[in-house]
Amino acid sequence: MYPRQFEYVAATSLDEAVSALAGAEFAKVMSGGMSLIPMMKLRLLSPDVVVDIGRIPGLDQITDAGDYVSIGALVRHAQTASAQNLPRALVDAASWTGDVQVRNRGTTCGAVAHADIAADQPAAILALGATMVARGPNGTREIPADDFFVDTMTSALQPDEILTEIRIPKVGGATAYDKLGRRGGHTDYAVAGAAAWVQKDNGTVTNCRVALTGVGTKPTLAHGVAEALIGTDGSEQAVKEAAERATEGVTVLEDLYGSEEYKAHLAKVYTRRALTQALAQL
Ligand SMILES: Cc1cc2nc3c(=O)[nH]c(=O)nc-3n(C[C@H](O)[C@H](O)[C@H](O)COP(=O)(O)OP(=O)(O)OC[C@H]3O[C@@H](n4cnc5c(N)ncnc54)[C@H](O)[C@@H]3O)c2cc1C
Secondary structure (H helix, E strand, C coil): CCCCCCEEEECCCHHHHHHHHHCCCCEEEECCCCCHHHHHHCCCCCCCEEEECCCCCCCCCEEECCCEEEEECCCEHHHHHCCCCCCHHHHHHHHCCCCHHHHHHCEHHHHHHHCCCCCCHHHHHHHCCCEEEEEECCEEEEEEHHHHEEECCEECCCCCCEEEEEEEECCCCEEEEEEEECCCCCCCCEEEEEEEEEEEECCEEEEEEEEEECCCCCCEECHHHHHHHCCCCCCHHHHHHHHCCCCCCCCCCCECCECHHHHHHHHHHHHHHHHHHHHCCC
16 A cells, blocks of 8 residues: 655755654654554555655764663664674564564664554663653753653654664673563564663672563563672572562453463563573673
């Protein structure tokens, strides 16, 4: 199917892109187009204006900024997947995103802005406690990952804002991401998956964040897991007990790929796997 007619703006600067967004009744940013174009062709989305940011210079770099690593708006999944200076959870999440064509066109910022309930990188971003930098008509603002994912395909970004950068803090510790893809293994969107970040000091777990994907209406922090694991020795038994709390306070939803019960089971399994892989690195 063809999309409805729309105006196409190939912005050459962020200022131009922001003013094109602000001046339209219903505009959408396009970065890689890997999700936007299929949705427009299926007529699930019919914006009046598409603001293509793909030609704006200076947004396609992963840079070390001291306390954090910055991922620019046009950094492709493939770049994130081969970065040496990003945490393993995010690198693995990017390398298991779609196929090679999708990874060469789609962007990490686009995947995060899109906020699909079964996407890979949003869970990693949430577990890592990243900060999103948004640019709009009133300037730039920072949005912590904990406040960024609002609902299904809905983020805290305003319609006239562009996600220009994701900042990954250099927090130390170790991270991992694991998922069951819709076609088995790591291929395709997650039926369910978990990203974990853990820190240990003198044999004791001092910090822990686990984020789930594919389980609820948005990437969700498993607070109960962190509560159970912090203060333990991070042993196999401690991880097993903590993972049992993966869905505590989480509204688990069934979908085409699994019942509520199966999804809850997978959330626990993948929480345990991600935590075990992260702790094994410490
Ligand atoms: C065949 C196929 C398989 C896929 N498999 C997977 C998978 O296994 N796992 C997975 O996680 N994803 C998967 N995806 C989705 C893929 O990761 C998309 O590339 C990604 O979700 C969107 O990134 P993009 O840069 O292409 O964004 P676009 O398609 O350009 O935009 C997507 C949405 O985000 C908004 N947006 C994009 N960039 C910005 C920005 N900088 N600021 C504000 N809003 C913005 C757009 O307005 C739009 O609403 C798959 C896609 C395809 C086509």
